[in-house]
Amino acid sequence: MSTLAQAAAGSAGHRPRPTVVDDPVELDTFTRWSGADDGRRLAESSLRIGGMHCAACATTVEQALRRLPGVIDASVSAASQCATVRWDAALTRASELVRAVGAAGYEAVPDTAAGARALRHKEARTALWRLFVAAFCGMQIMMLATPSYVSGPGELSAEHKQLLDWGSWLITLPVLWFSAVPFFAGAWRALKQRRIGMDVPVALGIAVAFVASSGAAFDPGGLFGSEVYFDSLAMFVSFLLGGRYLEMRSRHRAEQSLDEASCRLPETALRLAADGRVEEVSARRLQAGDRVRIPVGQGFPADGVLLDGCTEADEALLSGESRPVPKNPGDPVVAGSLNLQSPVLMRVERVGADTRYEAIVALMRAARSQRPAMLASADRWAAPFLWVVLLLAAGAAAVWSVIEPSRAVWVVVSVLIVTCPCALSLAAPSALLSAAGAMGRRGLLLRRLDAIQGLARVQTLFIDKTGTLTEGGLHCVAMRRLAPADVQEAHELQSIAASLAAWSQHPVAKAVREAFDAADVAWRQLAEVPGKGLEGIDAAGRRWRLGAAAWAGASVAQREPVVHTCLSRDGLALACFIFDERLRADAAQAVQALQRDGVRVVLLSGDDEQRAQRVASALGVAASGAMAPEDKLAAVQAAQARGEVVAMLGDGINDAPVLVQADVSFAMGEGALVARAQADGVLVSNRLGDIVAARSKAKQALRVVRQNFAWAAAYNAACVPLALAGWLPPWAAGLGMACSSLFVVLNSTRLSIGAADGTVV
Numbered sequence: 230m231s232t233l234a235q236a237a238a239g240s241a242g243h244r245p246r247p248t249v250v251d252d253p254v255e256l257d258t259f260t261r262w263s264g265a266d267d268g269r270r271l272a273e274s275s276l277r278i279g280g281m282h283c284a285a286c287a288t289t290v291e292q293a294l295r296r297l298p299g300v301i302d303a304s305v306s307a308a309s310q311c312a313t314v315r316w317d318a319a320l321t322r323a324s325e326l327v328r329a330v331g332a333a334g335y336e337a338v339p340d341t342a343a344g345a346r347a348l349r350h351k352e353a354r355t356a357l358w359r360l361f362v363a364a365f366c367g368m369q370i371m372m373l374a375t376p377s378y379v380s381g382p383g384e385l386s387a388e389h390k391q392l393l394d395w396g397s398w399l400i401t402l403p404v405l406w407f408s409a410v411p412f413f414a415g416a417w418r419a420l421k422q423r424r425i426g427m428d429v430p431v432a433l434g435i436a437v438a439f440v441a442s443s444g445a446a447f448d449p450g451g452l453f454g455s456e457v458y459f460d461s462l463a464m465f466v467s468f469l470l471g472g473r474y475l476e477m478r479s480r481h482r483a484e485q486s487l488d489e490a491s492c493r494l495p496e497t498a499l500r501l502a503a504d505g506r507v508e509e510v511s512a513r514r515l516q517a518g519d520r521v522r523i524p525v526g527q528g529f530p531a532d533g534v535l536l537d538g539c540t541e542a543d544e545a546l547l548s549g550e551s552r553p554v555p556k557n558p559g560d561p562v563v564a565g566s567l568n569l570q571s572p573v574l575m576r577v578e579r580v581g582a583d584t585r586y587e588a589i590v591a592l593m594r595a596a597r598s599q600r601p602a603m604l605a606s607a608d609r610w611a612a613p614f615l616w617v618v619l620l621l622a623a624g625a626a627a628v629w630s631v632i633e634p635s636r637a638v639w640v641v642v643s644v645l646i647v648t649c650p651c652a653l654s655l656a657a658p659s660a661l662l663s664a665a666g667a668m669g670r671r672g673l674l675l676r677r678l679d680a681i682q683g684l685a686r687v688q689t690l691f692i693d694k695t696g697t698l699t700e701g702g703l704h705c706v707a708m709r710r711l712a713p714a715d716v717q718e719a720h721e722l723q724s725i726a727a728s729l730a731a732w733s734q735h736p737v738a739k740a741v742r743e744a745f746d747a748a749d750v751a752w753r754q755l756a757e758v759p760g761k762g763l764e765g766i767d768a769a770g771r772r773w774r775l776g777a778a779a780w781a782g783a784s785v786a787q788r789e790p791v792v793h794t795c796l797s798r799d800g801l802a803l804a805c806f807i808f809d810e811r812l813r814a815d816a817a818q819a820v821q822a823l824q825r826d827g828v829r830v831v832l833l834s835g836d837d838e839q840r841a842q843r844v845a846s847a848l849g850v851a852a853s854g855a856m857a858p859e860d861k862l863a864a865v866q867a868a869q870a871r872g873e874v875v876a877m878l879g880d881g882i883n884d885a886p887v888l889v890q891a892d893v894s895f896a897m898g899e900g901a902l903v904a905r906a907q908a909d910g911v912l913v914s915n916r917l918g919d920i921v922a923a924r925s926k927a928k929q930a931l932r933v934v935r936q937n938f939a940w941a942a943a944y945n946a947a948c949v950p951l952a953l954a955g956w957l958p959p960w961a962a963g964l965g966m967a968c969s970s971l972f973v974v975l976n977s978t979r980l981s982i983g984a985a986d987g988t989v990v
Contacts, residue, residue: 250323250324250327250339251322251323251324254511254513254514255339256272256274256323257513258339258513259274259275259276259339259340260272260273260274260275260323261273269317269319270317270318270319271301271315271316271317271318272315272316272317272318272323273313273314273315274313274314274316274323274326274339274340275311275312275313275339275340276311276312276313276314276326276327276330276337276338276339276340277310277311277312277337277338277339277340277348278290278305278310278311278312278330278335278336278337279310279335279336279337279338279348279351279352280334280335280336280352280411280414281305281310281335286335286415286418286426287305287306288305288422288424289333289334289335289418289419289422289424289426290303290305290312290330290333290335291303291304291305291312292333292422293329293330293332293333294312294314294326294329294330296329297316297321297325297326297329298320298321299316299317299318299319299320299321300314300315300316300317300321300326301315301316301317302314302315303315306658306662311340312330312337314326323339333418334414334417334418336348349481352477353477353478353481356470356473356474356477357474359407359408359410359411359470360408360467360470360471360474362403362404362407362408363404363408363409363463363466363467363470364467364471366400366401366403366404366408366463367404367460367463367464367466367467369400370397370400370401370459370460370463371460371463371464373393373396373397373400374393374397374457374459374460376389376390376393377390377393387449391446391449394445394446394457394459395446395447397446397457397459397460398442398443398446398447398457398459400459400463401439401442401459401462401463404462404463404466405435405439405462408466408467408470409432409435409466411428411470411473412428412431412432412435412466412469413428413432413435413436414428415427415428415429415432416428416429416431416432416433417432425615425616425619426615427615429615429619430615430618430619430622430645430646430648431469431645431646433619433622433645434641434642434643434645434646434959435462435466435642437638437641437642437645438458438461438462438638438642438959439459439462440453441453441458441638442456442457442458442459442462445457446459453638455635456635456639458638458639458642458959460960461639461642461958461959461960462959464959464960464964465646465959465960465962465964465966468960468964468966468967469646469966469967471967473967473970495512495527495528495530497509497510497511497512498510498511498512498515498521498530498531499521499522499523499524500515500519500520500521500522501519501520501521501522501574507522512530512531515530515531515577515580516577516580517577517578517579517580518576518577519576519577520536520574520575520576520577521533521574521575521576521577522572522573522574523568523572523573523574523575524568524572525540525568525569525570525571525572526567526568526569527567527568528564528565528566528567528568529542529562529563529564529565529566529567529568529575530564530577530580531564531577531578531579531580532561532562532563532564532577532578532579532580533561533562533575533576533577533578533579534559534560534561534562534575534576534578535556535557535558535559535560535561535562535573535574535575536558536573536574536575536576537558537573537574538558538571538572538573538574539555539556539557539558539570539571539573540555540556540568540569540570540571540572540573541553541554541555541556541569541570542554542556542562542566542567542568542569543566543567543569544563544566553569553570554566556573562575564579564580614648618644618645618648619645621644621648621949621953622641622644622645625637625640625641625644625952625953626638626640626641629641629955633955636955639955639958639959640952640953640955642959642962643952643955643957643958643959643961643962644949644952644953644962646959646962646966647945647948647949647951647952647957647962647965647966648945648948648949648952655937655970655973655974655977656934656937656938656940656941656973657934657937657938658678659937659973659974659977659978660930660933660934660937660976660977660980661678661681661930661934662678662977663930663977663978663979663980663981664681664926664927664929664930664933664980664981665678665681666981667926667980667981668910668919668922668923668926668927671914671919671922671923671926672898672912672913672914672915672916672919673895673910673911673912673913673914673919673920673923674910674911674913675909675910676908676909676910676911677909677910679909680893680909680910681927681930681931682927682931683874683876683892683893683909684876684893684923684924684927685924685927685928685930685931686874687828687874687875687876687892687893687924688827688828688829688873688874688875689828689829689830689831689868689873689874689875689876690823690828690829690830690831690875690876690877690878691831691832691833691861691864691865691868691875691876691877691878691887691891692830692831692832692833692877692878692879693832693833693834693878693879693880693884694810694832694833694834694836694841694844694852695810695834695835695836695880696880696897697878697879697880697897698812698813698816698832698844698848698917699810699811699812699813699816699844700810700811700812700813703736703737703740703808703809703810703811704740704743704744704808704809704810704811705740705741705743705744705745705806705807705808706807706808706809707806707807708722708723708804708805708806708807709804709805709807710722710803710804711783711795711802711803711804711805712801712802712803712804717798717803719804721748722796722803722804723744723745723746723804724745724746724747724748725748725750725773725796726741726745726775726796726804726806727741727742727744727745727746727747727748728747728748728749728750728752729750729752729763729765729773729775729796730742730747730763730775731747732752732755732757732763732765733757733763735757737794737808738763738775740808741775741794741806750765750767750768751767751768752765752766752767753765753766753767753768754766758776758780760777761776761777761780762774762775762776762777762780762781762794763775763776764776771798771799772798772799772800773796773797773798774795774796774797775794775795775796776794776795777794777795778793778794778795778802778805781794781795781796781797781802782795782797782800782801782802783795783797783802783805784802793805793806793807793808794806794808810840810844812844812847812848813915813916813917815916815917815918816848816917817847817848818918819917819918819920819921820848820849820850820917821849822918822921823920823921823924824849824850826921826924826925828924829851830848830850830851831850831851831852831853831864832844832845832848832850832851832852832853833852833853833856833860833861833864833887834852834853834854834855834856835854835855835856835857835858836854836855837854837855838853838854838855839854840854841853841854841855842854858884858886858887859886861884861886861887862886862887862890865877865887865890865891866890869890869892874892874893875891875892875893876891876892876893876894876895877890877891877893877894877895878894878895878896878897878912878917878920879894879896879897879908880896880897884896885907888907888908889907893909893910894907894908894909894910895908895909895910895911895912895920896908896910896911896912897911897912897915898911898912898913898914898915910923926980929980930980933976933977933979933980936976937973937976937977940969940972940973940976941969941973944965944969948962948965
């Protein structure tokens, strides 16, 4: 058991004292906080669960957590072995969550990189030892059983055969008491919960085979006959453990992406004290306003602004952008990105759960613990199927006891083993988690796995304009002279305007200084008049103004829905700069790809009708402008009333109601926090092309899910009759069951290794 899990174990008989997982600093690493309507402080914690093998295990853990006072809800995914628990901090503690999972027969640790690595290491080591013992003992048992198979009539005496059977029985004990423990433990947990889990038929088959073989070994010719099945028992335990081990390794590889992301945040930071000293402190102790030095190769510990130094940052985790991003003084830096070029100094603005990095990690955790609707449907079928399996096994035992009693046990064991619906329970979650991981690497992080199904079936996509189809800022598209050409050269006007604009953070001023090279002007009496613009006096004593036309002394006819700003000198208007929104680089290509894929794209904008129609005509889509939030909501509801599957892509506060109403919704990573909180997924890359790739991946995921379900059904349809007919020995049944589950996992893994264009390899 890990250190944190041991610390949470406590003592029995009274409420244990708080442990390390209850420490506020430690708790914040795997918990997000929110407030309820009645003022309560609610926590949402992410835990890694060890020892789970199937959907029934997930249900057991959920029930154990929900029985705790103060737990509002618990969601557990067997495929990712993660749990998300919402609980009232006034009624329970995190350590009690860990203890509840431990009492149910599983292990829980905080969903942090260190805890996850420790749990994975322990799980892999234990699984490998169980597999080794089963396989090694199985080989020894096969060696002892070989004389019975190869000897002719009368060549092997009864005494020698019984001696060999006793040796096989002795070597089978480690297989039974060590290697097969997961099956018996899982079956016992299910029976204690008065449910039937997938380990029940497996454990029953192993127990029946061992009891019948032991009876035949020690009392030949008695109630259980003379045939022993120790070799078959060891072989199918080995096959089952081998299949589970390969499934586990596949799951561990998928989980490492999040842990590698978590490792981007440094444990400590170099903080500058008020007197200039540099002190090393825990990154969790940083506060807004702190100044921190970032060495080369270290991650930025918080969101903030670069104060000193120029460098490049690796923001692949946060935006999907594989190329380093240049960073200069004044530029924002985000927690989790890596400093690649030179040491820099930053000012902390947001820490902990407020950072963009923590929001992304929370999204990934939430998605991995989701139980999609199609998985719930599979779970509903699993329990009735298991009861059918037990009835078939009982019927087979009755029939074969009459036909050929010596083979009855052999047939029952085969039926119990071959029909375990592990492949059925893995069909949907393994595919959806692989697809979600592939989408995350492309820059689209999902909050709900159900969004994959919705995205694949979308018929109409409503999309916002400003900040979604267009980039957030303005850009200068032209400069029009308002004075004769001999008054001042055009390039001089542009340089002076850029120099004056450098003293303001207004979006229009920013667009001017990005468009032109600034002149070296020694400005005096600089002033920024709110709502008007900037003014300053140059070395020659001339007063320059950059701003609203009337304030600058210009008369500009506003015939188009674009932004103007004017430059004047001593009251004489010299030039007018024209600005407009800029379409995102991949907007047209992404819209065309969606239209070719059968998706109707409609632009909904709060801007005036003329500006919305101009953007729509450039993209070849329908548009509606001057829309209030309730108008957008009505448009989505009208499409849904026509039976269409509707998606929404937006970024602003006014888009939040529409994001909730749509069947599936996505928010831009640069968008408002409330929009990101209401959406089913966040496009952290801010590339519209990633929506196209995600839709392609979603459609492929549904195809893989259907393939997995078809395979599971075909496997059972083919193997169950063979087992009932007595043509499938127990070892072959175990091999078939392991291969069936492995096929489902490997088929789903193809989704996570897709090519960059979204194709499955």
